[in-house]
Amino acid sequence: MLRRVSEDGSDAVVVSHRVRVGYGDTDQGGVVHHAVYLRWLEEARVEYLRARGVDYRAVELDERLGLPVVEARLRYRKPARFDDVLDVETRVGRLSRATVRFDYVVRRGDERLVDAQVTLACVQLDAQRLCSVPAAIRVACS
Amino acid sequence: MLRRVSEDGSDAVVVSHRVRVGYGDTDQGGVVHHAVYLRWLEEARVEYLRARGVDYRAVELDERLGLPVVEARLRYRKPARFDDVLDVETRVGRLSRATVRFDYVVRRGDERLVDAQVTLACVQLDAQRLCSVPAAIRVACS
Amino acid sequence: MLRRVSEDGSDAVVVSHRVRVGYGDTDQGGVVHHAVYLRWLEEARVEYLRARGVDYRAVELDERLGLPVVEARLRYRKPARFDDVLDVETRVGRLSRATVRFDYVVRRGDERLVDAQVTLACVQLDAQRLCSVPAAIRVACS
Amino acid sequence: MLRRVSEDGSDAVVVSHRVRVGYGDTDQGGVVHHAVYLRWLEEARVEYLRARGVDYRAVELDERLGLPVVEARLRYRKPARFDDVLDVETRVGRLSRATVRFDYVVRRGDERLVDAQVTLACVQLDAQRLCSVPAAIRVACS
Numbered sequence: 001m002l003r004r005v006s007e008d009g010s011d012a013v014v015v016s017h018r019v020r021v022g023y024g025d026t027d028q029g030g031v032v033h034h035a036v037y038l039r040w041l042e043e044a045r046v047e048y049l050r051a052r053g054v055d056y057r058a059v060e061l062d063e064r065l066g067l068p069v070v071e072a073r074l075r076y077r078k079p080a081r082f083d084d085v086l087d088v089e090t091r092v093g094r095l096s097r098a099t100v101r102f103d104y105v106v107r108r109g110d111e112r113l114v115d116a117q118v119t120l121a122c123v124q125l126d127a128q129r130l131c132s133v134p135a136a137i138r139v140a141c142s
Numbered sequence: 143m144l145r146r147v148s149e150d151g152s153d154a155v156v157v158s159h160r161v162r163v164g165y166g167d168t169d170q171g172g173v174v175h176h177a178v179y180l181r182w183l184e185e186a187r188v189e190y191l192r193a194r195g196v197d198y199r200a201v202e203l204d205e206r207l208g209l210p211v212v213e214a215r216l217r218y219r220k221p222a223r224f225d226d227v228l229d230v231e232t233r234v235g236r237l238s239r240a241t242v243r244f245d246y247v248v249r250r251g252d253e254r255l256v257d258a259q260v261t262l263a264c265v266q267l268d269a270q271r272l273c274s275v276p277a278a279i280r281v282a283c284s
Numbered sequence: 285m286l287r288r289v290s291e292d293g294s295d296a297v298v299v300s301h302r303v304r305v306g307y308g309d310t311d312q313g314g315v316v317h318h319a320v321y322l323r324w325l326e327e328a329r330v331e332y333l334r335a336r337g338v339d340y341r342a343v344e345l346d347e348r349l350g351l352p353v354v355e356a357r358l359r360y361r362k363p364a365r366f367d368d369v370l371d372v373e374t375r376v377g378r379l380s381r382a383t384v385r386f387d388y389v390v391r392r393g394d395e396r397l398v399d400a401q402v403t404l405a406c407v408q409l410d411a412q413r414l415c416s417v418p419a420a421i422r423v424a425c426s
Numbered sequence: 427m428l429r430r431v432s433e434d435g436s437d438a439v440v441v442s443h444r445v446r447v448g449y450g451d452t453d454q455g456g457v458v459h460h461a462v463y464l465r466w467l468e469e470a471r472v473e474y475l476r477a478r479g480v481d482y483r484a485v486e487l488d489e490r491l492g493l494p495v496v497e498a499r500l501r502y503r504k505p506a507r508f509d510d511v512l513d514v515e516t517r518v519g520r521l522s523r524a525t526v527r528f529d530y531v532v533r534r535g536d537e538r539l540v541d542a543q544v545t546l547a548c549v550q551l552d553a554q555r556l557c558s559v560p561a562a563i564r565v566a567c568s
Contacts, residue, residue, distance in 0.1 A: 022469045023482075024175045028168035028224055029409075034353040035166055035326075038319035043448045046509070056449075057509040068363070069318040074356045082170055083472070083483040125313075164327045165340075171551075176495040177464035184461075185306045188367070198307075199367040211460040214500045221494070225330070225341040267455075308461055310454035312508055317450045366454055 012091040015051045017044040021084045031079035037114055038072060041104050044088035045118070048102070052140035060125065065134060067120040070099065075115040084108050092141040098122050098130050100141050154233040157193045159186035163226045173221035179256055180214065183246050186230035187260070190244070194282035202267065207276060209262040212241065216258040226250050234283040240264050240272050242283050296375040299335045301328040305368045315363035321398055322356065325388050328372035329402070332386065336424035344409065349418060351404040354383065358400040368392050376425040382406050382414050384425050438517040441477045443470035447510045457505035463540055464498065467530050470514035471544070474528065478566035486551065491560060493546040496525065500542040510534050518567040524548050524556050526567050 019040050027033040046056050059065050080086055086108050093103035099121050106114040122133045133141070161182050169175040188198050201207050222228055228250050235245035241263050248256040264275045275283070303324050311317040330340050343349050364370055370392050377387035383405050390398040406417045417425070445466050453459040472482050485491050506512055512534050519529035525547045532540040548559045559567070 020469075022465060023171075023472065024169055024177055024465050024468055026170035027166055028170065028172045029165075029350060029352060030170045031352070033166045034356065035319050035322035038322065039448060039450050042319075042450055043446070046449065055509075066313060068313060068315070068360070070360050072318065072356070072358045072360075076352070076354050076356075079352070083481075162327070164323060165330065166323050166326055171492060171494060173494070176498065177461050177468075180461035180464065181306060181308050184308055185304070188307065197367075208455060210455060210457070210502070210505070212502050214460065214498070214502075216498045218494070218496050218498075225339075307455075308453055308459045311450055312452035312454065312456045313449075314454045319450055 013052065014089050014091045015048040017047045017088045017090065019043070019086050019088065021080055021082050021086065023082055026082050031081055034074070034076060037074060037106065037116065040088050040106070041116055041118055044090045044104065045102055048090040049140055054137055054140045059137070063134065064125045065131065066123050066125045067100070068123060069118055070121045071119040073117045077115070078111055078113045080108060080113055086113065093117060095133070095138065095141050097132050100133060155194065156231050156233045157190040159189045159230045159232065161185070161228050161230065163222055163224050163228065165224055168224050173223055176218060179216060179248065179258065182230050182248070183258055183260055186232045186246065187244055190232040191282055196279055196282045201279070205276065206267045207273065208265050208267045209242070210265060211260055212263045213261040214258070216256060218256050220253055220255045222250060222255055228255065235259060237275065237280065237283050239274050242275060297336065298373050298375045299332040301331045301372045301374065303327070303370050303372065305364055305366050305370065307366055310366050315365055318358070318360060321358060321390065321400065324372050324390070325400055325402055328374045328388065329386055332374040333424055338421055338424045343421070347418065348409045349415065350407050350409045351384070352407060353402055354405045355403040356400070358398060360398050362395055362397045364392060364397055370397065377401060379417065379422065379425050381416050384417060439478065440515050440517045441474040443473045443514045443516065445469070445512050445514065447506055447508050447512065449508055452508050457507055460502060463500060463532065463542065466514050466532070467542055467544055470516045470530065471528055474516040475566055480563055480566045485563070489560065490551045491557065492549050492551045493526070494549060495544055496547045497545040498542070500540060502540050504537055504539045506534060506539055512539065519543060521559065521564065521567050523558050526559060
């Protein structure tokens with residue numbers, strides 16, 4: 001984990017999650033398949049929350065709240081390859097009443113490979129209804 | 143769907159399920175990644191049951207029974223490639239009180255690419271306990 | 285395949301690709317995992333090209349050109365569930381010298397589940413260099 | 427990494443690889459989808475080789491040799507769940523002229539979740555022909 005001032009001078013907390021590219025993450029183009037990044041962003045999001053004190057598993061189990069993805073944007077700048085070690089940097093880009101947008105940069109050392117934004121909505125799992133982001137997550141995302 | 147006497151002279155029902163290899167199903171070796179077949183076998187299993195009158199979605203939802211995989215064996219003979227059209231032939235290889243074993247051959251035209259056996263156990267989803275395969279599935283698998 | 289005037293009154297060709305949700309496409313939230321759609325959009329793109337006379341496999345093998353994804357945007361409106369039959373409607377949204385943007389709607393009957401845009405860049409596979417979209421693909425995408 | 431005498435008293439080297447279950451690794455049954463383990467076994471295999479001095483990426487790139495999977499057997503004993511931390515223990519079970527069989531146990535703490543065996547064949551990537559396992563890998567697997 002890493003807390004630091006982000007590039008744009010804002011003081012958002014950035015949490016870094018390291019992954020290594022598996023053979024099955026590649027496609028016949030010889031690079032990581034573009035869908036795989038959504039899985040890594042998801043892992044990075046769970047680690048971001050954990051680093052900030054929120055256990056997402058418990059949120060679902062105990063509070064019966066979920067954070068499904070409602071929007072995703074990815075910009076693929078450079079390809080990653082098998083066995084590369086990548087760092088997924090995560091920060092909260094925007095927090096509204098019922099949604100949180102996570103902003104990501106996937107890096108390989110100094111190279112910026114992928115930029116992404118993923119917006120989640122807070123829902124009551126049993127009623128399948130939108131609800132306000134609860135205080136604990138709100139604090140973790142501030 | 144296809145019903146016919148199988149190769150070994152037994153009169154097992156064989157149901158055939160056609161898939162086309164996607165780009166993302168390949169890896170940098172230029173062939174289908176070996177884990178992808180388990181997904182196709184699963185699809186073929188659901189289609190086998192449907193062809194024989196069992197709606198697996200309803201089994202889970204209405205009867206609260208599930209058929210998790212307890213064992214899988216795959217023999218990869220020849221690789222499949224992007225955009226290939228494959229036929230997954232499914233039959234029931236063995237039916238016991240609480241388990242069903244599905245036997246598969248994945249073909250590309252005349253070529254036999256993969257042989258597999260997948261054993262499922264019948265469980266009560268709420269109690270997470272083994273139970274007898276219910277009559278409807280038993281009939282479908284005979 | 286389906287050719288028709290699209291919703292907005294433009295005369296873009298729309299090609300429809302049908303998929304059925306597999307068990308492994310779901311996650312513990314009980315709905316299709318958000319990353320799975322990128323795989324279906326990719327399949328739909330290959331079928332779009334095929335319906336319009338372009339064999340993407342041959343483009344890579346014979347012309348040594350590829351169309352990697354450089355940008356993806358997905359808006360998840362409603363969840364899909366196991367065993368649902370979905371139609372992925374594909375049209376070309378924008379064609380520039382070196383890129384093509386495909387626009388998608390994923391439907392379940394009358395319901396609109398996901399909207400997406402995926403932009404591909406044309407690259408020479410051996411040189412790994414951007415190049416102009418070749419005439420055959422350009423025609424197919426017009 | 428961990429070197430130790432294995433359970434059965436043999437002196438095989440065991441290398442342990444830790445993974446954490448992602449949300450997308452689960453299915454609507456609320457547990458890890460059975461196909462996901464093949465991906466983790468593959469990662470564990472690459473780490474086994476690295477721990478023993480073999481860089482599998484370099485084997486493919488420099489020596490133009492590959493190790494495709496020719497057989498896989500998995501026995502699923504207990505399910506893993508989202509956010510679980512798992513240890514994949516890998517050892518070489520059998521080494522023949524042209525094949526290597528890796529034997530795995532996937533554990534969650536003291537619980538044994540999955541046993542598996544995956545057999546790889548050594549092939550010349552350009553000729554797509556079986557060949558002898560090269561000395562460096564042979565030593566690493568002894």
